[in-house]
Amino acid sequence: xxQLEISIEASWPPETDWEALAGRAADAVARLAVELANNRLxxxxxxxxxxxxxxxxxxxxxxxKPTNVLSFPMLEREDLLDLDDDGPPELLGDIALxxxxxxxxxxxxxxTLEAHTTHLIIHGLLHLAGLDHEISPEDARAMEALExxxxxxxxxxxxxxxx
Numbered sequence: 260x261x262q263l264e265i266s267i268e269a270s271w272p273p274e275t276d277w278e279a280l281a282g283r284a285a286d287a288v289a290r291l292a293v294e295l296a297n298n299r300l301x302x303x304x305x306x307x308x309x310x311x312x313x314x315x316x317x318x319x320x321x322x323x324k325p326t327n328v329l330s331f332p333m334l335e336r337e338d339l340l341d342l343d344d345d346g347p348p349e350l351l352g353d354i355a356l357x358x359x360x361x362x363x364x365x366x367x368x369x370x371t372l373e374a375h376t377t378h379l380i381i382h383g384l385l386h387l388a389g390l391d392h393e394i395s396p397e398d399a400r401a402m403e404a405l406e407x408x409x410x411x412x413x414x415x416x417x418x419x420x421x422x
Contacts, residue, residue: 260289312357336389
């Protein structure tokens with residue numbers, strides 16, 4: 260699984276071990292998306308607030324609003340799939356999560372912040388692996404299926420609820 264570098268820059272609830280949560284999410288998704296199981300990979304996960312994610316979203320995507328999770332892949336999917344097990348470390352990419360948006364969405368869905376954040380980390384890692392739900396309905400279904408299976412490995416219910 261990718262080695263995660265965790266940075267917590269906002270007031271995420273201190274009673275949760277966010278680093279351990281991210282590690283469990285990465286482990287679960289790497290069990291299903293084998294391209295993420297390469298030990299050479301690393302990724303950073305930034306636990307931020309809405310303002311910081313809005314700044315990133317505006318700068319990199321031209322969208323001046325916060326969003327729940329942003330993913331910034333560093334490898335093309337083809338390069339990731341061709342990556343040998345031996346060699347120097349490779350940066351898979353960066354993920355940023357927005358506290359207020361994540362908390363609001365969790366409350367709206369009636370799930371814990373921890374469960375929703377786990378889902379978003381898995382979602383973000385799949386984006387770093389080159390999967391994209393916006394390409395086609397088939398791609399969206401394939402990505403959702405991986406998310407649902409990874410969450411099930413962690414005892415977290417289907418976040419889409421319509422499958």
